[in-house]
Amino acid sequence: MERKCENHLSRISSSKLDRFTSNYDIPWFDASYVIAQSELTETTAQLKTCQEQLVKALADVSRISDELLHHQQLLEQSEKQRKLLETQLKDAEAKLDAVQTENAYSSKKIADTLEQRVRVIIEFFYYNTRHYLVIMSIKNHMITRLIYNTVALNYTVVESH
Numbered sequence: 001m002e003r004k005c006e007n008h009l010s011r012i013s014s015s016k017l018d019r020f021t022s023n024y025d026i027p028w029f030d031a032s033y034v035i036a037q038s039e040l041t042e043t044t045a046q047l048k049t050c051q052e053q054l055v056k057a058l059a060d061v062s063r064i065s066d067e068l069l070h071h072q073q074l075l076e077q078s079e080k081q082r083k084l085l086e087t088q089l090k091d092a093e094a095k096l097d098a099v100q101t102e103n104a105y106s107s108k109k110i111a112d113t114l115e116q117r118v119r120v121i122i123e124f125f126y127y128n129t130r131h132y133l134v135i136m137s138i139k140n141h142m143i144t145r146l147i148y149n150t151v152a153l154n155y156t157v158v159e160s161h
Helices: 002-023 028-160
Strands: none
Touching: none
16 A cells, blocks of 8 residues: 555656646756645645545544434333333233133133033923923813713603603
8 A cells, every 4th residue: 555655656746747847848856845735735626635535434433323322222111111012911821821711710600500401491492391291181081071071961861762
């Protein structure tokens, strides 16, 4: 790198020296002073440009650093919120499991109660149906007997006359 700079400076110096010596008829010392002065002015301008670029670069670094810090804070907040949401989700799942277990127990209890009531109703229906059939059978038997007795009585009354 240093060699490049030296080569560049020697090329600039020799080209400027040739230009000055060819255009003007001034002693070599004065010409090299003018060349050195002009190179100093160029170098100063380049230095100012580099300083401006450095200031811009430092401002960019500062801005990017602030953005990075801001994004890190957002990431930390997001991570805290994620952990909080995970905890809330686990709590909600535990509550849901507890409610489902309780509902399953309650549902089984209700189903057992309803099943018992249905059995009672069915037994009542069978009992009443059987009772009804027995009553109907007795009624039919009594009607048949009544008819038979009435016919027999009528036959006896008719025969006695």
